[in-house]
Amino acid sequence: MPERKERADAVRNREAVLAAADALFARSDSPRGVSMDDVAAAAGVGKGTLFRRFGDRTGLIQALYEARIQPLRDAVESGPAPLGPSTPPRERVPALLDAVMRFKLDNRHLALALEEAGSGSPYEAGHYAWWHRTLRDALRQIPSAPAGDFTAHALLAATRADLVEHLAGEKHMTEDRMRADLAAHVAKVVGGQD
Numbered sequence: 001m002p003e004r005k006e007r008a009d010a011v012r013n014r015e016a017v018l019a020a021a022d023a024l025f026a027r028s029d030s031p032r033g034v035s036m037d038d039v040a041a042a043a044g045v046g047k048g049t050l051f052r053r054f055g056d057r058t059g060l061i062q063a064l065y066e067a068r069i070q071p072l073r074d075a076v077e078s079g080p081a082p083l084g085p086s087t088p089p090r091e092r093v094p095a096l097l098d099a100v101m102r103f104k105l106d107n108r109h110l111a112l113a114l115e116e117a118g119s120g121s122p123y124e125a126g127h128y129a130w131w132h133r134t135l136r137d138a139l140r141q142i143p144s145a146p147a148g149d150f151t152a153h154a155l156l157a158a159t160r161a162d163l164v165e166h167l168a169g170e171k172h173m174t175e176d177r178m179r180a181d182l183a184a185h186v187a188k189v190v191g192g193q194d
Contacts, residue, residue: 016043017050021064031113058117065114072103076134089141094186096135100159101182105168105175111161131156144191155189158182
């Protein structure tokens, strides 16, 4: 059976909703301050449209996050160095973590909204599980690195959205400083030459 093509008005509504939500999260002082009513009004659609399309606020945040991160995921899954799978693991691990940090810095409020919106453990969320698996697999290819689940979790903890927001927003740490500190930390964990 051929795949059913989405109606043009549904595509327009989806794009309008994602653009409105993106703008609202970018301007908000707190991700908690953006409601479905706010998004519906900004997008010029009914609240029912949001719930039918995205399920709930978390579903909307996830859809927006996925749309934003897809180019990065593509680069990690099939792109060239330094993120792509053919990159030597000792170079790839710091590049992966730097990419996560840059993404969260560029999308601070959206990343924070996603981490705050989860129900249950944030470590079971699809986006987190994907990053963890990718990082863990790269770490396992470095003989001198402490490999395994814990190391991948510990390194990803340094890029949590709440920490990024605390350092950038409250402590006014610059992006360059945060990235340099993360790189130094990763270098210590990964170790020198094998």
